[in-house]
Amino acid sequence: MIIHQLSVFLENKSGRLTEVLETLGQENIKITALSVADTSEFGILRLIVSDPVKAKKLLKEKSFTVNLTEVLSIITPNESRYYAKALKVLSDLEISIEYTYAFSVGEKSVIILRANNPELAIKALQDQEIELLRASELYKI
Amino acid sequence: MEIWNRHIECMDRDELRRMQSERLRETVERVYFHVPYYRQKMQEKGLSPENIQTIDDLVKLPFTTKNDLRDNYPFGLFAIPMSEIVRLHASSGTTGKPTVVGYSRRDIATWSEVMARTLTSAGATNDDFIHIAYGYGLFTGGLGLHYGGEKIGASVIPVSGGNTKRQLQLMHDFGSTVLACTPSYALFLAEAIEESGLKREGLRLKVGVFGAEPWTENMRKEIEDKLQIKAIDIYGLSEIIGPGVASECLFQQGLHINEDHFYPEIIDPQTLEVLPPGETGELVFTTITKEGLPLIRYRTRDLTRLHYEKCICGRTLVRMDKCLGRSDDMLIIRGVNLFPSQVESVLLEMSEIKPHYQLIIDRINNLDEVELRVEVDEEFFQDKIGQLMALRQKIQQNLESSLGLSIKITLVEPKTLERSEGKAKRVIDRRTY
Numbered sequence: 048m049i050i051h052q053l054s055v056f057l058e059n060k061s062g063r064l065t066e067v068l069e070t071l072g073q074e075n076i077k078i079t080a081l082s083v084a085d086t087s088e089f090g091i092l093r094l095i096v097s098d099p100v101k102a103k104k105l106l107k108e109k110s111f112t113v114n115l116t117e118v119l120s121i122i123t124p125n126e127s128r129y130y131a132k133a134l135k136v137l138s139d140l141e142i143s144i145e146y147t148y149a150f151s152v153g154e155k156s157v158i159i160l161r162a163n164n165p166e167l168a169i170k171a172l173q174d175q176e177i178e179l180l181r182a183s184e185l186y187k188i
Numbered sequence: 189m190e191i192w193n194r195h196i197e198c199m200d201r202d203e204l205r206r207m208q209s210e211r212l213r214e215t216v217e218r219v220y221f222h223v224p225y226y227r228q229k230m231q232e233k234g235l236s237p238e239n240i241q242t243i244d245d246l247v248k249l250p251f252t253t254k255n256d257l258r259d260n261y262p263f264g265l266f267a268i269p270m271s272e273i274v275r276l277h278a279s280s281g282t283t284g285k286p287t288v289v290g291y292s293r294r295d296i297a298t299w300s301e302v303m304a305r306t307l308t309s310a311g312a313t314n315d316d317f318i319h320i321a322y323g324y325g326l327f328t329g330g331l332g333l334h335y336g337g338e339k340i341g342a343s344v345i346p347v348s349g350g351n352t353k354r355q356l357q358l359m360h361d362f363g364s365t366v367l368a369c370t371p372s373y374a375l376f377l378a379e380a381i382e383e384s385g386l387k388r389e390g391l392r393l394k395v396g397v398f399g400a401e402p403w404t405e406n407m408r409k410e411i412e413d414k415l416q417i418k419a420i421d422i423y424g425l426s427e428i429i430g431p432g433v434a435s436e437c438l439f440q441q442g443l444h445i446n447e448d449h450f451y452p453e454i455i456d457p458q459t460l461e462v463l464p465p466g467e468t469g470e471l472v473f474t475t476i477t478k479e480g481l482p483l484i485r486y487r488t489r490d491l492t493r494l495h496y497e498k499c500i501c502g503r504t505l506v507r508m509d510k511c512l513g514r515s516d517d518m519l520i521i522r523g524v525n526l527f528p529s530q531v532e533s534v535l536l537e538m539s540e541i542k543p544h545y546q547l548i549i550d551r552i553n554n555l556d557e558v559e560l561r562v563e564v565d566e567e568f569f570q571d572k573i574g575q576l577m578a579l580r581q582k583i584q585q586n587l588e589s590s591l592g593l594s595i596k597i598t599l600v601e602p603k604t605l606e607r608s609e610g611k612a613k614r615v616i617d618r619r620t621y
């Protein structure tokens with residue numbers, strides 16, 4: 048249930064995001080989800096892609112600082128109360144969430160989250176019958 | 189652990205000081221009466237030899253620079269007739285004329301003595317095979333090590349530089365135990381050994397004496413790991429004598445300076461004031477026994493610090509830190525002296541980053557602003573904004589507490605720093621005056 052997300056350090060200067068996308072595009076690596084967290088000086092680009100290991104290698108060759116990060120993905124009906132419920136399950140167990148982002152696919156929401164204790168988080172979510180996505184499923188969306 | 193000349197190397201410091209004063213008096217007399225250049229310089233300051241009685245009077249004397257040597261090319265600063273000069277060495281000038289050094293018979297004996305101390309402090313004895321891969325010739329490296337090796341009675345192998353294949357073969361067949369070369373050549377040899385398929389067990393190397401170029405603690409670790417030897421730092425410059433000016437003992441706690449021959453001072457390169465013990469500044473030497481080319485307060489341009497406490501090895505000779513850089517690189521920021529090498533050593537102490545950095549200095553509203561750009565290292569990058577912010581703050585605090593300067597920190601992507609000929613450009617000074 049662990050998903051490997053690509054995290055890329057970016058300076059806030061124009062052109063670098065484009066370079067990441069072009070690099071992946073040229074090798075037909077599909078991007079399922081993308082989010083940017085930034086400060087006034089630098090940012091972290093987070094990507095769910097079809098082949099994270101290969102993507103990491105390609106970006107490294109282009110001198111990006113890049114790492115694979117373990118995240119979870121759940122899929123819920125497209126209503127915010129389901130998102131809220133999932134977060135509450137985790138906070139009740141004092142599992143902290145580093146960050147989360149989401150996108151919708153038709154009637155459904157796909158939520159990505161980074162928890163400080165992924166194994167415990169998986170178990171807690173499964174106990175509440177919240178549907179988790181496998182990497183193979185997520186990469187294909 | 190052996191000490192070559194216990195009488196001198198472990199001498200009581202007060203006694204040493206009396207000896208230095210005595211030798212300084214003789215030297216000043218010699219240059220005043222035999223080197224017109226020094227006589228004129230002293231007269232300009234209203235000084236005669238009687239004004240120099242003890243080592244404390246040294247501060248009255250003028251400095252000597254490499255330019256002074258060039259201006260007096262080739263033999264103008266020699267203090268004895270050419271009939272008494274038995275050897276000439278020269279260092280290649282990167283700009284213009286080389287600098288020429290002349291040795292009397294006694295200077296050569298002094299050189300052998302200080303090199304014998306150097307090799308002994310690195311653990312070498314008459315049972316050792318010293319593999320000298322420093323260049324022989326006008327450069328002082330090869331011959332300096334050579335005479336020291338012979339003096340301690342070791343078996344000297346004068347391979348000189350180049351022909352790596354033969355180097356390895358001799359090292360293996362003769363059973364070289366001490367390697368003497370530049371640190372970069374040591375690394376090159378380490379790789380060559382790996383590629384040649386020679387087994388480390390087949391080599392008898394135990395220690396290396398490395399110098400003649402700046403090298404970092406990281407390089408030392410790499411050499412020690414790859415060659416499985418102890419890597420000893422030695423320091424010297426041909427103007428003073430060549431190798432043998434200072435060298436580490438096996439405790440690697442700084443380089444013991446042979447100050448019974450070469451008296452060190454640390455000065456502020458800007459104000460030229462002598463700095464108190466322990467402060468970082470430019471290293472200055474006065475040769476107090478040399479006959480051929482005695483030099484008064486010669487500015488080495490090398491940056492270091494001096495430590496006067498007795499070493500664990502028992503030697504009382506003052507120790508200098510591994511050279512931190514060149515005084516020509518000094519920056520003055522809001523009146524504070526800043527050496528890029530100081531920034532580098534702060535960064536080296538932090539495990540989270542590699543010392544890939546660049547300093548950008550600018551003047552904004554008449555105020556100097558320093559920005560330090562540091563590359564984010566992949567091993568440390570963990571996808572958390574908070575972690576990167578904390579890293580930035582830590583770098584800033586560490587720099588501020590050790591340099592007394594507030595520096596703006598910018599985290600940058602790897603390999604984005606401006607490079608020239610493969611080397612990162614460490615400083616960009618945009619100030620205009």
Ligand SMILES: [Zn+2]
Pocket residue numbers: 436437438439441444499500501502503
């Ligand atoms: Zn020592």
